[in-house]
Amino acid sequence: TQLLEQSPQFLSIQEGENLTVYCNSSSVFSSLQWYRQEPGEGPVLLVTVVTGGEVKKLKRLTFQFGDARKDSSLHITAAQPGDTGLYLCAGARARGSNYKLTFGKGTLLTVNP
């Protein structure tokens, strides 16, 4: 059973476009993290969201945690080729268990110049 569903699975856009990727679950998470992974590398943490409804911004990236803490979205404004990568969401099911993350399969984003 895949607890975290990410959509779309693949996304190819032109430089300068905006995009949103989604991370959905029927389960509640105490926190949710977004990572970016490049080919041959490990995941790099972008942000952690903890509170339902929370919105965090990281330059051109905006992360939102759903009110019920079951879903999250990542919005990128004016995408650049350097944004290309696999975007992973990962949730911790209970406080004190942030080490035991449940990962989605990711959205593979390609930004074409």
Next chain:
Amino acid sequence: NAGVMQNPRHLVRRRGQEARLRCSPMKGHSHVYWYRQLPEEGLKFMVYLQKENIIDESGMPKERFSAEFPKEGPSILRIQQVVRGDSAAYFCASSSDGNTEAFFGQGTRLTVV
């Protein structure tokens, strides 16, 4: 580089051989986690260790897999009698405690031939 260090980056083993994967956590981190990323799958939690202790091994296969984090030296993930299905990327992460954000290494890509 003060990040999580994993070696080797690539490992090729014949069926039936043993694979040893090493992970040195970030400086000051005493909590280590191992995850496995199978082709077309998301990262899956395997085991959580502190120095000389296994805290949670609920994600470890029951046979052939073991992990340790000795008082001195890196954490080791050992796979005995490897089979083709063990081919995957194995990632190590570390944190300062079990409830703070973890940082991932670059991974070891194991290929069983």
